[in-house]
Amino acid sequence: xxxxxxxxxxxxxxxxxxxxxxxxxxxxxxxxxxxxxxxxxxxxxxxxxxxxxxxxxxxxxxxxxxxxxxxxxxxxxxxxxxxxxxxxxxxxxxxxxxxxxxxxxxx
Amino acid sequence: xxxxxxxxxxxxxxxxxxxxxxxxxxxxxxxxxxxxxxxxxxxxxxxxxxxxxxxxxxxxxxxxxxxxxxxxxxxxxxxxxxxxxxxxxxxxxxxxxxxxxxxxxxxxxxxxxxxxxxxxxxxxxxxxxxxxxxxxxxxxxxxxxxxxxxxxxxxxxxxxxxxxxxxxxxxxxxxxxxxxxxxxxxxxxxxxxxxxxxxxxxxxxxxxxxxxxxxxxxxxxxxxxxxxxx
Numbered sequence: 001x002x003x004x005x006x007x008x009x010x011x012x013x014x015x016x017x018x019x020x021x022x023x024x025x026x027x028x029x030x031x032x033x034x035x036x037x038x039x040x041x042x043x044x045x046x047x048x049x050x051x052x053x054x055x056x057x058x059x060x061x062x063x064x065x066x067x068x069x070x071x072x073x074x075x076x077x078x079x080x081x082x083x084x085x086x087x088x089x090x091x092x093x094x095x096x097x098x099x100x101x102x103x104x105x106x107x
Numbered sequence: 108x109x110x111x112x113x114x115x116x117x118x119x120x121x122x123x124x125x126x127x128x129x130x131x132x133x134x135x136x137x138x139x140x141x142x143x144x145x146x147x148x149x150x151x152x153x154x155x156x157x158x159x160x161x162x163x164x165x166x167x168x169x170x171x172x173x174x175x176x177x178x179x180x181x182x183x184x185x186x187x188x189x190x191x192x193x194x195x196x197x198x199x200x201x202x203x204x205x206x207x208x209x210x211x212x213x214x215x216x217x218x219x220x221x222x223x224x225x226x227x228x229x230x231x232x233x234x235x236x237x238x239x240x241x242x243x244x245x246x247x248x249x250x251x252x253x254x255x256x257x258x259x260x261x262x263x264x265x266x267x268x269x270x271x272x273x274x275x276x277x278x279x280x281x282x283x284x285x286x287x288x289x290x291x292x293x294x295x296x297x298x299x300x301x302x303x304x305x306x307x308x309x310x311x312x313x314x315x316x317x318x319x320x321x322x323x324x325x326x327x328x329x330x331x332x333x334x335x336x337x
Contacts, residue, residue: 004174005147008164011178013154016185021212023192024205036330043297043329044194044322045224046289048187050298051321052217053282054305055314060279074276078283088225088284092122095280100273 066106074099112232116240119226123218123241124248126281129274131249134161135256141165145257152253156246157216159314160184184315187322191220198224199233207235214242218281225288296332301325 060071077098082091131152138148143165151161160181167177192212196203205212215223219241227233286298304324309317 002147005168007174008177009151009154012160012181015182016155016157017213019185019188020215021209023189024196024208024212026193039333040326040330041193041197043326044190046294046297047301047322047325049221049282049286050301050325051305051318053279053286054302055318056279056282058309070272074280078280082284082287088288089122091284092281096273096277099276100269103272104269
């Protein structure tokens with residue numbers, strides 16, 4: 001086992017544990033309802049999910065049709081299946097399947 | 108631990124399980140291609156358990172970057188996770204137990220956080236058993252994918268570009284589905300600002316900056332526009 005790798009992994013892993021675990025102890029539900037900080041923290045979920053979607057899709061956006069079309073069709077499939085079935089699982093699978101099929105069809 | 112809540116969590120982890128496996132597989136392949144052993148690749152997934160920073164760890168370690176510089180870089184990359192715990196606990200209500208959070212909250216990755224928040228928005232009752240189920244499914248998939256990728260070695264998916272592309276789209280698809288599941292009119296300004304700032308930050312500075320700036324600016328938009336607690 002490479003000791004440098006182990007040292008980096010342990011430091012990064014310990015920080016990840018602290019970042020994920022310790023903030024769950026912060027009882028922010030005791031904040032003043034409707035206050036500025038309360039509104040700021042309430043927006044974490046939608047802000048984080050929107051950010052992560054954009055960050056995940058950004059590298060696949062390109063001007064070439066062969067790269068853009070699968071992304072557009074996959075995105076449309078996710079939206080269509082979610083709106084009709086209200087299922088995160090089915091929408092995710094449909095998006096990946098549609099994306100893969102377009103890549104296959106474009107050769 | 109009540110069985111149904113644990114199983115509910117495990118079932119809810121399914122899209123993450125399907126999404127994580129190919130990414131972890133690619134990580135296992137990349138690690139062995141970079142000259143690390145299967146055990147070392149597995150150790151990185153087991154201890155760090157954060158996709159993007161593990162890929163970065165490979166690049167830093169193979170380029171000979173000092174240990175401390177590498178560790179600090181990886182730590183900075185995951186700083187956004189400090190926001191997830193409080194956001195999740197606010198959605199659960201003040202009576203939610205966090206007694207065993209020291210174990211399950213290690214599994215609070217981007218996707219697990221998003222899935223948990225979406226499930227709560229759709230009426231799922233919070234319990235630590237549910238979080239264990241959700242987290243274990245995702246973690247097991249990450250570890251299994253890494254092991255399979257390391258065992259397969261370099262070039263495993265090279266002959267299957269459509270399969271590789273479809274699997275690669277799994278995470279954007281999951282985030283989009285999660286976004287749709289929590290979408291409501293008051294959240295639109297938050298989502299729009301977060302998305303636009305992420306694009307700007309990523310193009311002008313770096314992907315890590317884009318993500319952190321996107322989340323924080325979306326939160327600021329929420330504070331300004333008065334997104335009240337549900």
